[in-house]
Amino acid sequence: MPGVAILFRSILPPGISPEIASGLPTSGAAVAASSPWLTAHIEHRFQHDRAEFHLRLDFALHAARTVVFGPSGSGKSSLLRVLAGLLKPDAGSIQLFGDTVCQIRHGGEAQVFLAAERRRVGLVMQSPAVFPHLTAARNVAFALHDRGKSGQKETIHSLLQLVEAENLAGYWPRELSGGQLQRIAIARTLAADPSILLLDEPFAALDAQNRQRISENLHQWARERRVPVLTVTHNLEEAFASGDEVLSMEEGRILAQGTPERVLARERERLLQTLRATPSLLAHGT
Amino acid sequence: MDTIALLLTLRLALVTTVILLVIAVPLAYWLAFTRYRWKTLVQAVCSLPIVLPPTVLGFYLLVGLGPRTALGRAITHLLGHPLAFSFAGLVVGSVIYSLPFAVQPLTSGFAAVDRSLLDAAATLGSGRWDRMVRVVLPLSRGSLLTAAVLSFAHTVGEFGVVLMIGGNLPGATRTLSIALYDQVQDFQYAQANRTALFLLAVCLLALTALYSRSQRRDARGGDLV
Numbered sequence: 001m002p003g004v005a006i007l008f009r010s011i012l013p014p015g016i017s018p019e020i021a022s023g024l025p026t027s028g029a030a031v032a033a034s035s036p037w038l039t040a041h042i043e044h045r046f047q048h049d050r051a052e053f054h055l056r057l058d059f060a061l062h063a064a065r066t067v068v069f070g071p072s073g074s075g076k077s078s079l080l081r082v083l084a085g086l087l088k089p090d091a092g093s094i095q096l097f098g099d100t101v102c103q104i105r106h107g108g109e110a111q112v113f114l115a116a117e118r119r120r121v122g123l124v125m126q127s128p129a130v131f132p133h134l135t136a137a138r139n140v141a142f143a144l145h146d147r148g149k150s151g152q153k154e155t156i157h158s159l160l161q162l163v164e165a166e167n168l169a170g171y172w173p174r175e176l177s178g179g180q181l182q183r184i185a186i187a188r189t190l191a192a193d194p195s196i197l198l199l200d201e202p203f204a205a206l207d208a209q210n211r212q213r214i215s216e217n218l219h220q221w222a223r224e225r226r227v228p229v230l231t232v233t234h235n236l237e238e239a240f241a242s243g244d245e246v247l248s249m250e251e252g253r254i255l256a257q258g259t260p261e262r263v264l265a266r267e268r269e270r271l272l273q274t275l276r277a278t279p280s281l282l283a284h285g286t
Numbered sequence: 287m288d289t290i291a292l293l294l295t296l297r298l299a300l301v302t303t304v305i306l307l308v309i310a311v312p313l314a315y316w317l318a319f320t321r322y323r324w325k326t327l328v329q330a331v332c333s334l335p336i337v338l339p340p341t342v343l344g345f346y347l348l349v350g351l352g353p354r355t356a357l358g359r360a361i362t363h364l365l366g367h368p369l370a371f372s373f374a375g376l377v378v379g380s381v382i383y384s385l386p387f388a389v390q391p392l393t394s395g396f397a398a399v400d401r402s403l404l405d406a407a408a409t410l411g412s413g414r415w416d417r418m419v420r421v422v423l424p425l426s427r428g429s430l431l432t433a434a435v436l437s438f439a440h441t442v443g444e445f446g447v448v449l450m451i452g453g454n455l456p457g458a459t460r461t462l463s464i465a466l467y468d469q470v471q472d473f474q475y476a477q478a479n480r481t482a483l484f485l486l487a488v489c490l491l492a493l494t495a496l497y498s499r500s501q502r503r504d505a506r507g508g509d510l511v
Contacts, residue, residue, distance in 0.1 A: 081405075084409050085408070085409075086405050086408065086409070115408070115413075116405070116408035116409050117408045117409075117410075117411050117412055117413045117416075118411075119409075120411070121409060122409065123405075123406075123409040125402060125405070125406065127402055129400070129402040129403050129405065129406040130406075131403060131406075131407075131421060132403075132425070133424045133425055142407070142410055142412070142420070143410040143411055143412075145411070185406070188406075188410065189409070189410070191410075192409070192410045192411055
């Protein structure tokens, strides 16, 4: 079925052959067997662009680097907003490192709902949301409450260096490009010393070279501090290349969870099933 | 022109503006961001002075804060004199009467602040109060100025409420608009003209300053920084 092979090859990231993808996980990326850092059971209905969405998620995360992958509108960004405390789900519970930050019964009031400002969850959003009334350096300093002036200066410098933006410290946001603003937003998030990092397409505005370097710096920062990272992307290549664990989402539900190889295998199986169910498409590909 | 009335008017407008900003900022912040089901009723109450005849407001203030009510007696006990026919009474009346002129531009300004900035601030550990002080207020400087200018100008031009609650006591409650009324009643048209021209100039200047600032801001692409 060359048509299927061509179609399947098109969804594979470079470096992952269809042969690898077709097998179930081997000894590749390890998912730690220890207790999860995040346990979530979420139910939430919401409207977006006149369409109704229904998030129904039940999962636990162990890996240091997890990628949530799915098409636009699958609920990835809403998931991050719920985890960050910016969106209160209709029902469910969320535990971070064993602590309950959200517990809501069906149709009931929230029994526990820790506000975003008290969760210590760092969130880098798709739109950088850099404060327009503060310079780049003052943006990074926004979360640095309890450090002395010299300590602040040092932290700001090192974080700007990490995102390769140390020369932008004195600039106003209106003077910066989209990619530069995204770097400032990343540095600002790290300055808050989060216990987990949620990244919503954080490198979308960066070119490939910068994306690679800054992503490496960011993950090294997280590794050194043992901060787990949950990245959202609709880019298949990024999903399967940068996560120890992958969650595949569609229409508000998790279709598959596991190592990149396992999820890719399931994606492949799902795609093949879809193709078998539509013979005209197969005929067209041959 | 009646200098004593002029000074009293400016003092009243200044005190009213300061008090209004203190009250209107948290009220407008709440109105801009709350999902409270009775929010629209609160908004309607705050806007009532725009459509309500000033004499109606003045009458209820006069009765409500007079010696016949418990509140009125408590205020008299506290101040040593009743609120009616005093400068303090004028301030209370002016604050209520000019409330929508402060609350409405502030509510609009606060609501226009990009929500993603507030979300970002929250995830950076910034609480509700901190977000108002460090994000919303600096980004709403134009609205703050509009609220202050409109409150000041509106108080300078008050007549009905001032007359009902303050009467016409020279040096205590006789503002420029009351003086103008007296001058017309006494057929002193030259003096009345000077007083009217002054009131006209104050209002025109205030609005011109506001519009020119708004035009400059639009020319810079709506940037408030």
